[in-house]
Amino acid sequence: MRKKLVVIGAGMASGRMLEHLTEAQPDAWEITLFNAEPRGNYNRIMLSPVLAGEQTYEGIITHDDDWYGARGITCRFGEHVVKIDCERKVVEGQNGPVPYDKLVIATGSAPFIIPVPGKDLPGVITYRDLDDTNAMIEAADKGGKAVVIGGGLLGLEGAAGLAGRGMDVTVLHLMGHLMERQLDEAAGYLLRRDLEARGITIKTQASTKAILGAGRAEAVLLESGEVLEADLVVMSVGIRPETRLATDAGLTVARGIEVNAQMQTSDPDIYAVGECIEFDGNLFGLVAPLYDQAKALARSLMDEADAFVVKDTATKLKVTGCDLFSAGDFADVPGREDIVFRDPARGIYKRLVIEGDRLVGAVMYGDTADGAWFHGLIKDGTEIEELRETLIFGPAYQGGATADPLSAVAALPPEAEICGCNGICKGTIVSAIEGGATDLGAVRAKTKASASCGTCTGLVEQLLQVTLGDAFEAPTAQPICGCTDLSHEDVRRLIMTKGLKCQDAVWQELGWATRNGCHVCRPAVNFYLLATWPMEYQDDPQSRFVNERKHANIQKDGTFSVVPRMWGGITNPAELRAIADAADKYNVPTVKVTGGQRIDLLGVEGEDLPAIWADLNKAGLVSGHAYSKGLRTVKTCVGTDHCRFGTQDSTGLGIKLEKILWGSWTPHKVKLAVSGCPRNCAEATCKDVGIVCVDSGYQVGIGGAAGMDLKETERLVDVATEQEAIDVTVAFVQLYRENAKYLDRPYKWLAKVGLDWIRTRVVDDLAERARLIAAFEVSQSIYRKDPWAEHAQTRADSYAPLADLTLEAAE
Amino acid sequence: MTWLDIGHIDDIPLRGARKIKTALGCVALFRTAQDEVFAVTDRCPHKGGPLSEGIVHGRSVTCPLHNWVFDLNTGQAQGEDGRVATYPVRIEADRILIDGTALGKRNAA
Numbered sequence: 035m036r037k038k039l040v041v042i043g044a045g046m047a048s049g050r051m052l053e054h055l056t057e058a059q060p061d062a063w064e065i066t067l068f069n070a071e072p073r074g075n076y077n078r079i080m081l082s083p084v085l086a087g088e089q090t091y092e093g094i095i096t097h098d099d100d101w102y103g104a105r106g107i108t109c110r111f112g113e114h115v116v117k118i119d120c121e122r123k124v125v126e127g128q129n130g131p132v133p134y135d136k137l138v139i140a141t142g143s144a145p146f147i148i149p150v151p152g153k154d155l156p157g158v159i160t161y162r163d164l165d166d167t168n169a170m171i172e173a174a175d176k177g178g179k180a181v182v183i184g185g186g187l188l189g190l191e192g193a194a195g196l197a198g199r200g201m202d203v204t205v206l207h208l209m210g211h212l213m214e215r216q217l218d219e220a221a222g223y224l225l226r227r228d229l230e231a232r233g234i235t236i237k238t239q240a241s242t243k244a245i246l247g248a249g250r251a252e253a254v255l256l257e258s259g260e261v262l263e264a265d266l267v268v269m270s271v272g273i274r275p276e277t278r279l280a281t282d283a284g285l286t287v288a289r290g291i292e293v294n295a296q297m298q299t300s301d302p303d304i305y306a307v308g309e310c311i312e313f314d315g316n317l318f319g320l321v322a323p324l325y326d327q328a329k330a331l332a333r334s335l336m337d338e339a340d341a342f343v344v345k346d347t348a349t350k351l352k353v354t355g356c357d358l359f360s361a362g363d364f365a366d367v368p369g370r371e372d373i374v375f376r377d378p379a380r381g382i383y384k385r386l387v388i389e390g391d392r393l394v395g396a397v398m399y400g401d402t403a404d405g406a407w408f409h410g411l412i413k414d415g416t417e418i419e420e421l422r423e424t425l426i427f428g429p430a431y432q433g434g435a436t437a438d439p440l441s442a443v444a445a446l447p448p449e450a451e452i453c454g455c456n457g458i459c460k461g462t463i464v465s466a467i468e469g470g471a472t473d474l475g476a477v478r479a480k481t482k483a484s485a486s487c488g489t490c491t492g493l494v495e496q497l498l499q500v501t502l503g504d505a506f507e508a509p510t511a512q513p514i515c516g517c518t519d520l521s522h523e524d525v526r527r528l529i530m531t532k533g534l535k536c537q538d539a540v541w542q543e544l545g546w547a548t549r550n551g552c553h554v555c556r557p558a559v560n561f562y563l564l565a566t567w568p569m570e571y572q573d574d575p576q577s578r579f580v581n582e583r584k585h586a587n588i589q590k591d592g593t594f595s596v597v598p599r600m601w602g603g604i605t606n607p608a609e610l611r612a613i614a615d616a617a618d619k620y621n622v623p624t625v626k627v628t629g630g631q632r633i634d635l636l637g638v639e640g641e642d643l644p645a646i647w648a649d650l651n652k653a654g655l656v657s658g659h660a661y662s663k664g665l666r667t668v669k670t671c672v673g674t675d676h677c678r679f680g681t682q683d684s685t686g687l688g689i690k691l692e693k694i695l696w697g698s699w700t701p702h703k704v705k706l707a708v709s710g711c712p713r714n715c716a717e718a719t720c721k722d723v724g725i726v727c728v729d730s731g732y733q734v735g736i737g738g739a740a741g742m743d744l745k746e747t748e749r750l751v752d753v754a755t756e757q758e759a760i761d762v763t764v765a766f767v768q769l770y771r772e773n774a775k776y777l778d779r780p781y782k783w784l785a786k787v788g789l790d791w792i793r794t795r796v797v798d799d800l801a802e803r804a805r806l807i808a809a810f811e812v813s814q815s816i817y818r819k820d821p822w823a824e825h826a827q828t829r830a831d832s833y834a835p836l837a838d839l840t841l842e843a844a845e
Numbered sequence: 846m847t848w849l850d851i852g853h854i855d856d857i858p859l860r861g862a863r864k865i866k867t868a869l870g871c872v873a874l875f876r877t878a879q880d881e882v883f884a885v886t887d888r889c890p891h892k893g894g895p896l897s898e899g900i901v902h903g904r905s906v907t908c909p910l911h912n913w914v915f916d917l918n919t920g921q922a923q924g925e926d927g928r929v930a931t932y933p934v935r936i937e938a939d940r941i942l943i944d945g946t947a948l949g950k951r952n953a954a
């Protein structure tokens with residue numbers, strides 16, 4: 035008598051199992067196959083090419099009616115199984131029961147739906163089966179806007195397909211970079227760049243709050259408050275093993291249906307295979323391991339010994355033109371080592387992770403031809419000690435070629451502007467060099483390039499090097515740090531001219547030697563990006579020194595100081611009371627008047643910061659940024675309000691300047707002072723910008739210092755009106771932001787570029803002055819706000835310890 | 846080993862750190878750009894700087910007080926004679942698990 039086999043789910047895993055089983059034992063089984071979808075087994079992974087219009091459904095069918103017919107398989111397609119009765123060994127379909135001797139559960143998984151309002155609206159779909167694919171094709175035919183939630187493999191394939199069909203597509207991704215499970219940031223950046231190049235908008239760190247619409251989906255609302263119009267919303271945020279039948283039947287289910295290496299569940303007559311299972315703590319989302327499971331299962335059913343083992347799987351993305359590959363394991367194990375190769379010109383990135391003398395992981399973008407070879411080395415655990423030096427170049431390594439550190443410069447087109455001050459482009463400089471200008475001085479003399487502010491000096495030197503080859507003496511420009519050969523000036527300029535708008539773009543395009551910089555270069559790069567692209571780039575707190583990340587100065591014992599702003603040094607009884615109350619409430623050990631005309635609460639516990647800030651906020655007190663590379667204080671004297679010598683309202687001007695400039699990030703800290711007369715009680719002549727009021731108006735000085743160096747300000751200009759004094763100050767600060775090297779105070783930068791260079795731009799050229807002021811305002815539209823209020827309201831949790839494990843010990 | 850569930854991986858910012866309090870003092874948990882986690886004593890051997898406040902780069906952290914750089918794998922300070930203790934920690938289903946035995950106690954509070 036033939037044994038009765040019932041299979042629930044006609045997907046890729048059970049399909050493969052049936053192939054093995056019916057081939058080896060064509061007559062041993064009487065098989066009933068249920069499938070909730072109204073069709074048999076097709077190659078689900080090819081749905082993306084179907085969506086993209088590169089395939090048809092007919093072309094991806096694995097088993098057609100003839101196939102099932104030839105094997106005598108009873109197909110109950112379009113019928114859900116609703117119950118498994120393990121006692122009676124009967125499976126109940128919607129259209130009636132079937133008894134079994136052996137049962138296989140192969141129900142796959144279900145897309146995870148994020149529980150936001152509007153998730154059930156028509157127009158919101160998932161991406162799992164042919165019906166979803168057809169719904170997407172139908173929606174795309176009508177055109178309009180699509181929002182894809184989830185920047186993983188499925189979401190991106192869906193997005194590319196929809197974009198290819200002419201929809202205006204935005205991908206929302208919760209994490210910092212795309213496909214973060216498979217790719218590192220560098221590869222994620224390149225992928226993003228390629229997808230953006232085909233018109234797809236990508237928003238990372240975007241969290242969906244709700245789907246809006248009356249009757250059907252019309253828009254997606256983000257946590258940030260942003261609203262994106264959407265005619266179609268595709269949810270593709272992950273999958274959950276489909277375990278409901280197993281759970282109801284009382285089988286052991288963790289995240290998936292638990293099976294042993296023979297694919298047997300906790301009931302010996304019931305087996306499970308595919309994405310619905312959990313084996314040894316692992317879940318599965320790619321077909322390669324499912325095929326191994328299918329084989330192991332077929333052999334178990336035939337009473338032959340076999341055991342499924344988890345092997346490493348590799349991922350590729352099926353989007354034509356986006357070549358990526360990822361395999362192996364990047365997880366935390368002591369003693370691992372990275373080999374990174376980047377070719378910015380060709381958009382190639384490769385990273386190998388080595389442990390001991392084995393390759394354990396590989397990520398590649400742009401050139402994935404060697405993927406299979408690396409994957410083989412990983413799976414086989416091949417010893418790579420011998421190959422180590424040349425491993426990254428792959429099996430076809432021919433000898434030698436390493437990345438050229440100058441390739442970024444070499445790759446610039448001839449019309450690329452090198453010297454912004456004098457408008458000199460690369461072609462002009464190269465022809466000068468070829469015409470005999472073989473050192474920096476000669477290039478300067480002949481073309482004027484790098485003869486003004488000097489920030490392009492490094493670039494000109496590199497052009498000399500590229501053009502002259504060995505004939506050029508190595509430049510002396512200091513690289514930022516060991517992560518790069520480029521100087522600060524080079525990096526700044528390249529960020530601008532190459533349009534680099536995120537850190538990963540900088541690491542990749544400028545050939546950084548480390549994965550994400552170090553404590554020296556990363557804060558600098560973060561500042562350059564933020565100053566160059568205030569609207570596009572999002573400030574990265576993790577690239578800031580602790581003081582700027584926590585908006586408080588760290589003390590030697592790990593506590594913090596809290597300095598609220600006192601605009602122009604003016605305060606009032608209510609503020610002072612709030613400060614006194616806060617000092618009491620949070621046991622502040624030291625309350626000190628600072629050298630910057632305000633009050634410092636020293637020794638506050640890190641965990642108390644959000645609370646003390648919230649209390650101070652209630653009295654109208656905001657952050658004094660005593661910790662930032664940004665505007666610190668504007669010291670003032672009492673001026674005309676009270677002083678018998680005062681010539682102008684120095685206090686009022688100081689307050690106005692502080693209100694305009696506060697919150698801005700600058701290369702180093704910036705301190706101002708306004709004195710009401712040349713007696714200079716506010717010490718304005720040793721500040722970064724110091725204004726001394728006189729009868730005829732305002733003397734604006736810049737580049738003073740009273741720290742490690744002592745410097746008197748240099749007179750920039752004398753102006754008649756308060757407004758002009760403000761304009762010149764703001765324009766100067768913006769010029770400093772745009773040009774100075776990170777951690778150069780204004781006086782150091784002034785010494786490099788010269789007073790005349792600054793004066794031309796800030797004083798003489800009124801159009802440039804207006805541009806500088808406008809650019810500053812654009813940036814301030816984002817940064818002129820109180821970080822304390824923001825953190826106290828939205829990030830207070832992050833100031834507390836993640837867990838306290840001491841409590842129980844104390845009990 | 847007893848694995849204690851400390852929190853969700855997203856509770857630690859990418860390229861960032863959080864600390865936990867334990868009977869042995871504070872322990873800093875780091876999350877690298879690659880979503881790896883590491884746990885080391887939150888006290889710099891130089892002058893006691895809180896490493897959880899440092900900048901995380903690659904698999905290293907820089908002490909916020911005087912810029913010693915520590916390899917999070919080994920706890921060794923780069924080019925200095927000093928190291929911090931490391932603790933076994935791993936990620937499972939996005940939860941951060943730390944070895945309670947190594948922390949000298951058995952159960953999560």
Ligand code: SRM
Pocket residue numbers: 587588589595597626627628629630631632634660666667703705720738739740741742743779
């Ligand atoms: C609190 C204060 C001293 C005081 O009790 O008065 C102070 C405290 C610190 N100063 Fe200052 N400076 C303070 C006014 C000054 C002044 C005077 C002034 O602003 O009029 C100067 C000289 C003026 C100048 O900047 O040119 C000053 C020149 C420095 C320097 C040297 C800067 C330079 O370019 O040479 C540093 C080091 C640095 O920034 O790299 C520094 C650094 C520091 C740091 C932030 C050291 C650090 O990195 O941890 C100190 C933080 C202490 C803490 O934990 O809170 N502090 N510091 C003053 C805060 C003013 C405020 O209200 O914000």
Ligand SMILES: Cc1cc2nc3c(=O)[nH]c(=O)nc-3n(C[C@H](O)[C@H](O)[C@H](O)COP(=O)(O)OP(=O)(O)OC[C@H]3O[C@@H](n4cnc5c(N)ncnc54)[C@H](O)[C@@H]3O)c2cc1C
Pocket residue numbers: 042043044045046047048068069070071078079080081082113114115116140141142143161162163188191276279307308309310318319320321322324350352
């Ligand atoms: C668009 C897309 C692209 C993909 N690309 C890749 C790729 O490039 N590489 C890769 O390795 N993997 C890819 N995958 C994943 C791969 O398709 C899955 O891993 C694989 O299909 C899972 O096989 P399975 O048999 O476990 O489940 P499925 O193939 O999902 O089959 C399960 C079947 O069970 C049915 N079922 C569920 N519950 C019941 C019930 N109660 N009664 C009756 N029937 C039921 C379902 O209707 C379904 O037909 C992709 C997936 C999708 C959706």
Ligand code: SF4
Pocket residue numbers: none
């Ligand atoms: S002078 Fe030195 S010790 Fe005093 S506050 Fe400034 S930095 Fe600290």
Ligand code: FES
Pocket residue numbers: 889890891892893894908909910911912913
């Ligand atoms: S305390 Fe860490 S480097 Fe000094």
